Amino acid sequence: MVLIGMLDSPYVRRVAICLKVLGLPYEHQPLSVFSDFDIFRKINPAVKAPTLITDDGQVLMDSTLILVYLDELAAGAPRIMPGSSPARLHALCQTGFALAACEKTVQIVYERRLRPQEKQHQAWLDRVQVQLQGAWRQLEVSVREEAPDCLSVAGISIAVAWSFTQQMVPDALEAGDYPAVASLTALAEQQAAFIATRMAC
Structure with a gap:
């Protein structure tokens, strides 16, 4: 592949x-x-x-x-997605919010870096930032209640999204407001699979 x-x-x-x-x-x-x-x-x-x-x-x-x-x-290997219905749904919900956080971060980056400053739409940026913060608030609550394995699809998605947001738009939110997400990400970034795929930007 x-x-x-x-x-x-x-x-x-x-x-x-x-x-x-x-x-x-x-x-x-x-x-x-x-x-x-x-x-x-x-x-x-x-x-x-x-x-x-x-x-x-x-x-x-x-x-x-x-x-x-x-x-x-990889059906014979350790699965990255839970097989049971309640756990699977929970993982899908967490993954969905992580992907939303990625999407909103990308939108902010594109607006700031690809559009000339005089043509940037601040009302749009404000809206996207509210959506980004909403996704991370929901994830913080969810991770506090039940943190995923950092090598599951939900854990990987959350950690990758948090690292991406922090690197690309650190001013978009207060990192200290999301300690559970930050702790999960810190643990994940110590794993061999994460170390081998460090962000290249």
Whole structure:
């Protein structure tokens, strides 16, 4: 398998970590959707990261769909998604808020870095920041009530999202307001799969 995309993307990084946790061999091609657009387009015409090229040459994209495929592929290995219904639903809820936090962080980054300052829409940025803070408040409550294993899909998603938010938009929220999330992330970032996939930005 070949994983295509830069590790500065939280979506690419969470797939890379899950591949390592599941013990699935893969090659990583760190192509950028910006600077490597034409090369990327030849592999995936949608130019979307992450892209996974399966062993039989199929193009699979969207980190959640990729992880569904990988979890089934590694059925004999320790699972990253709980099998029982209540635990699975809880993991899906936590993962959903983590992905929302990633999305809102990306939106802030794109607005600030890709749009000229005189054309930035502050009302839009304020709205997105409220959504970002809401996602993290919900996750803080959820992790305090029941922290996921840091090498589960929920734990990986939360930790990757928190590291990404802290690195890219540290001014968007008060880090001290989220001690449970920060503690989970600190533990996760000490794991071999996380160390091997450090953000490259």
